[in-house]
Amino acid sequence: MTTTQGFTVAYWQIRGLAAPLRMMCEYTNTPYNNVTYTPAESHKWFKEAKPQLLEKNPLINLPYILDGDKVITQSNSCLEYLGRKFNLNGNSEEEQLKNNQCLNQVMDMRNAAVGLFYKSEQEFNIEKDKYCQNVLNHYNKFEKWLEVNKTNYLSANEPRTADFHLFEMLDQHERFAKDLSKPSFLEKYPNLKQFHHRFSQLPGIQKYSNTEVARYNCNNTSASWQGKPSQ
Amino acid sequence: MVLGYWKIRGLAAAIRMVCAYGKIELREVYYTTDTQNDWFSTEKPKMEEQNAFANLPYLLDGETTISQSNSCLWYLGKKLNLNGDNDEEYFKNNQCLNQVYDWRNQAVQYWYSPPEKFEAKDKYFQDVLTHYNKFESWLKLHKTNYLSANEPKTADFHVWEMLDQHERFAKDCSRPSILDSKFPLLKQYYLHFRQLPTLQTYFSSPAFSFDINYIFASWVGKSS
Numbered sequence: 222m223t224t225t226q227g228f229t230v231a232y233w234q235i236r237g238l239a240a241p242l243r244m245m246c247e248y249t250n251t252p253y254n255n256v257t258y259t260p261a262e263s264h265k266w267f268k269e270a271k272p273q274l275l276e277k278n279p280l281i282n283l284p285y286i287l288d289g290d291k292v293i294t295q296s297n298s299c300l301e302y303l304g305r306k307f308n309l310n311g312n313s314e315e316e317q318l319k320n321n322q323c324l325n326q327v328m329d330m331r332n333a334a335v336g337l338f339y340k341s342e343q344e345f346n347i348e349k350d351k352y353c354q355n356v357l358n359h360y361n362k363f364e365k366w367l368e369v370n371k372t373n374y375l376s377a378n379e380p381r382t383a384d385f386h387l388f389e390m391l392d393q394h395e396r397f398a399k400d401l402s403k404p405s406f407l408e409k410y411p412n413l414k415q416f417h418h419r420f421s422q423l424p425g426i427q428k429y430s431n432t433e434v435a436r437y438n439c440n441n442t443s444a445s446w447q448g449k450p451s452q
Numbered sequence: 453m454v455l456g457y458w459k460i461r462g463l464a465a466a467i468r469m470v471c472a473y474g475k476i477e478l479r480e481v482y483y484t485t486d487t488q489n490d491w492f493s494t495e496k497p498k499m500e501e502q503n504a505f506a507n508l509p510y511l512l513d514g515e516t517t518i519s520q521s522n523s524c525l526w527y528l529g530k531k532l533n534l535n536g537d538n539d540e541e542y543f544k545n546n547q548c549l550n551q552v553y554d555w556r557n558q559a560v561q562y563w564y565s566p567p568e569k570f571e572a573k574d575k576y577f578q579d580v581l582t583h584y585n586k587f588e589s590w591l592k593l594h595k596t597n598y599l600s601a602n603e604p605k606t607a608d609f610h611v612w613e614m615l616d617q618h619e620r621f622a623k624d625c626s627r628p629s630i631l632d633s634k635f636p637l638l639k640q641y642y643l644h645f646r647q648l649p650t651l652q653t654y655f656s657s658p659a660f661s662f663d664i665n666y667i668f669a670s671w672v673g674k675s676s
Contacts, residue, residue, distance in 0.1 A: 279589035280551050293543060295550035297522075302543060318518065318527060325520035326505050332557065365504035 229287040230299075231256035231270070236393070236439045236448070238296040238331075239284045241385035242303060243434050248380070248425030249307045255434060258283070260442050297324055304382035311381055319376035323366070323383035330359040330390055338444045345445035353403060356394065360410050363387065367412035373419060380420065388420045393439045396448050454512040455524075456481040456491075461617070461664045461673070463521040463556075464509045466610040470525060472654040473604065474532035480659075483508065485667065522549055529606040536600055544600035548590070548607035555583040555614055563621075563671045570670035573625055580618065584635050587611060591637040597644065604645065612645045617664050620673055 230246065232239035234257035246253045258266040266283065274281040278292040286293040286302060293302045301324070304310035311317035337345065337352045366375065374384045391413060394406050407414040420426060429435055439448025453471065457464035459482040471478040483491050491508070499506035503517040511518040511527065518527050529535035529545075536542035562569075562576050590599065598608045615631065615638065622630050631639040646655070654660060664673025 275589070276593075278547075279586050279593055280547055291543075293547065295547045295554075297550045298543060298547045301546060305539075314530075318516070318523070321526050322503075322505055322518065322520045322523040325522050329520075362504050365500060369501065369504050 227254050227287075228252070229254040229256050230284065231258075231287070232284040233257065233441055234259045235437050235441055236389065236435075237284075237441070240389045240434075241382075242284060242286070242296075242299055243432075244385045244389070244426060244429045245300075245303045245307060245309065245382070247429035247432065248385075248423065249309075250425070251307065254287075257434075257437075297328055300324060300382050300386060309380065309382050311376055316376045316381065319370070320381045320383050323375045323381075324386065326359075326362065327383055327386045327390055330356070331386070333359070334390065334393070335440070338440050338446045338448075340445055342445045349401065353398075353401070353406075356406070360406060360413060364410045364412050367416060374416065380423065384416075384420060388417060388426075391417045392421075393448055396439065396451075397446060399451075400446065400448070453477065454479045454481060455509060456495075456512075457483065457509040458666055459484050460662050460666055461613070461659070462666070465613045465659070466606075467509060467511070467521065467524050467528065468659055469609045469613070469651060469654055470528045470532065470534065470606060473609070473648065473650050474528065474534065475650070476528070476532070522553060525549065525606045525610065534604070534606050536605055541600045541605065544594070545605040545607045548587075548599045548611060551583070551586065552607060552610045552614055555580075556610070558583075559614065559617070560665070560669075563665055563673075564669045567670060577622075577625075577627065577630070580630070583614075584630060584638060588635045588638050591641060598641070604648070608645065612642065615642050617673060620664065621671060624671065624673070 228251070230239060230242050230253050232242075243253075243255070245251075271281060274285065274292055278285075278294055281292065281294050284294070284296055284299055286299050288302075288306070291302075293299055301310060304320070311320045333352075333356065337348055340348060363375075370376075372378050374380045375387060376383065391407065395417075398404065398406050407417055421430070436450045438450070440446060453476050455464060455467055455471070455478055457467075457480075468478065468480075470476075496506050499510065499517060503510075503519055505519040506517065507519045509519075509521055509524055511524045513527070516527075518524050526535065526549075536545045559580070587599070594600075596602050598604045599611060600607065618630055619642075622628065631642055645651075661675040663675065665671060
């Protein structure tokens with residue numbers, strides 16, 4: 222793996238933290254080199270790509286972006302980098318500040334989610350019901366945010382970077398609820414439900430949803446909830 | 453500019469340091485176990501009408517309410533031109549901000565864990581070295597005095613804070629300094645930052661002597 226591959230988005234062969242990055246590329250019609258690692262290929266990451274990329278970026282991890290001679294890692298930095306490249310971080314200082322806060326808030330939501338998803342099966346089964354209660358704190362915050370700001374998306378009437386990650390988290394949780402035979406999380410949150418639907422109908426997102434990468438599992442094989450696509 | 457947070461160092465220390473460094477006059481609202489009901493029952497619901505993510509820490513700047521500590525740092529960084537002088541510095545700073553936030557999440561998860569989990573100190577002191585290795589290698593690669601440039605940017609304030617909290621933690625656990633073990637660049641970085649003239653007032657202020665964590669933590673980090 223060298224940096225002469227052209228514009229690259231690299232991650233495990235799952236949706237995980239890369240889904241919003243891939244969505245942003247599809248949404249902006251930007252071709253990208255989709256580099257993925259499966260569990261069987263993890264040596265390609267740990268033994269080959271990672272040591273090489275460490276020399277250019279000591280923080281290197283998955284996901285990473287290669288763009289010319291740049292090597293960007295840390296998913297919120299990758300999101301903000303693509304946002305800068307695609308002009309999706311906000312068209313005014315106000316939008317940028319909103320987008321920035323939403324990016325961080327969604328990451329809090331994700332950290333809580335993967336905290337559950339990657340627990341051992343025993344712990345997962347013990348914690349999942351409490352999780353489904355606690356996660357509503359995040360739903361409440363985003364529902365209220367949309368109510369207060371009165372925009373179609375989190376920062377504006379058009380999507381900005383944070384919307385891609387929020388959509389992914391909401392979408393994963395709909396799948397999660399279904400797999401647990403629980404009712405949809407969105408049913409009690411009309412603003413979020415509308416947000417989720419509206420976002421999914423964007424032509425660029427429809428295009429994304431027909432790609433192979435959109436049908437990856439949500440999480441890695443080590444997770445207690447892998448989030449396999451519906452058959 | 454108003455900063456609201458618990459009366460601890462926690463997530464606010466970096467914000468306080470940035471304001472001191474940038475000579476921003478900061479009025480602070482401190483929350484304690486005595487006043488936390490004011491926050492949860494009255495102030496937070498009211499603030500949510502302006503900013504639905506209202507949480508501690510928050511910044512109030514005129515009509516603007518900012519929540520999420522990395523966003524507070526970003527906002528101050530914009531105001532004080534401390535986010536990086538060009539795209540390259542900006543994304544170095546940005547990645548370091550996110551990396552140190554990962555470190556902090558792991559640290560607080562450990563420090564606030566119940567006694568049975570907290571006792572696994574050897575494992576924590578081993579695992580935490582991943583972050584030290586990353587930042588040491590980063591300084592070695594970039595050869596700058598600070599993480600993104602030869603002057604501090606916003607991420608430096610949080611990285612320094614985490615280094616300082618961990619020096620204190622090692623001391624409280626009667627273990628040797630982590631910096632002294634094999635991180636010469638980080639040690640140099642840590643000492644230089646501590647000597648910054650514009651921060652000396654902060655280092656002499658009560659806020660620098662606040663407990664590091666909240667009273668419910670397994671390690672509170674009480675001031676010496």
